[in-house]
Amino acid sequence: MSPTVRLRGDRVVLEPLRVQHAAEMVDVLSDAALYRYTGGSPPSAAELEARYVRQVAGSGDPSEEWHSWVVRVGDDGPATGYIQATVAPEQATAELAWVVGTAWQGRGLAREAAAVVLAHLVASGVRRVVAHVHPHHVASQRVASSLGLEPTSVLVDGEVEWVLTPGADRLRERTGGTGSVPAHTPAVEQLPGQRRER
Numbered sequence: 091m092s093p094t095v096r097l098r099g100d101r102v103v104l105e106p107l108r109v110q111h112a113a114e115m116v117d118v119l120s121d122a123a124l125y126r127y128t129g130g131s132p133p134s135a136a137e138l139e140a141r142y143v144r145q146v147a148g149s150g151d152p153s154e155e156w157h158s159w160v161v162r163v164g165d166d167g168p169a170t171g172y173i174q175a176t177v178a179p180e181q182a183t184a185e186l187a188w189v190v191g192t193a194w195q196g197r198g199l200a201r202e203a204a205a206v207v208l209a210h211l212v213a214s215g216v217r218r219v220v221a222h223v224h225p226h227h228v229a230s231q232r233v234a235s236s237l238g239l240e241p242t243s244v245l246v247d248g249e250v251e252w253v254l255t256p257g258a259d260r261l262r263e264r265t266g267g268t269g270s271v272p273a274h275t276p277a278v279e280q281l282p283g284q285r286r287e288r
């Protein structure tokens with residue numbers, strides 16, 4: 091599995107998830123409103139630590155890499171949320187998910203952090219990116235749209251599958267990259283019900 095590397099945007103620093111982040115993140119994830127569209131509820135410190143132990147250990151499946159980053163404002167600023175990428179390297183596909191704590195929402199942090207991760211994934215060879223967004227979750231739709239993802243007619247557990255299968259021009263435009271990218275990327279269909287929770 092490729093390591094999860096530290097990433098940086100204009101304002102945000104994305105730290106590879108560590109189990110020790112649980113103590114800080116339990117406050118970030120403590121508002122019940124965060125789970126309105128995704129289900130779930132605020133975790134206790136012990137639950138979050140156990141979750142992070144599992145996530146840091148990885149999927150156990152060599153064909154699926156789990157990468158998680160805590161989104162910090164600046165090097166020494168507070169943790170504000172996280173980004174997850176589930177990567178299937180052989181298919182060159184990735185699924186993205188984003189969460190920003192209620193106190194930090196509406197400042198463009200999800201957009202910026204997700205864009206940094208997207209650029210990193212594309213530079214690492216990913217050619218198809220998906221996200222699953224509740225049909226009424228406008229903020230998450232805006233994040234997906236800002237990344238260039240587009241909604242599809244595929245529903246997975248009641249959420250709309252958004253997809254980015256960019257050609258060479260759009261990829262370069264979005265990532266600023268100049269590397270060689272295939273002009274056409276074959277889509278790999280994900281069937282409803284195949285999505286796995288970590």
Ligand SMILES: CC(C)(COP(=O)(O)OP(=O)(O)OC[C@H]1O[C@@H](n2cnc3c(N)ncnc32)[C@H](O)[C@@H]1OP(=O)(O)O)[C@@H](O)C(=O)NCCC(=O)NCCS
Binds near residue numbers: 197
């Ligand atoms: C979705 C979420 C990550 C957005 O985080 P954020 O940091 O507030 O998002 P940003 O500030 O980057 O804003 C992104 C866009 O959403 C819009 N937005 C933010 N909050 C909004 C709200 N309550 N209603 C409508 N639009 C909203 C912003 O205006 C922006 O749109 P724009 O690009 O057109 O200007 C955050 O709401 C969240 O964590 N929600 C709970 C967890 C969740 O459901 N995650 C999605 C799972 S994939």
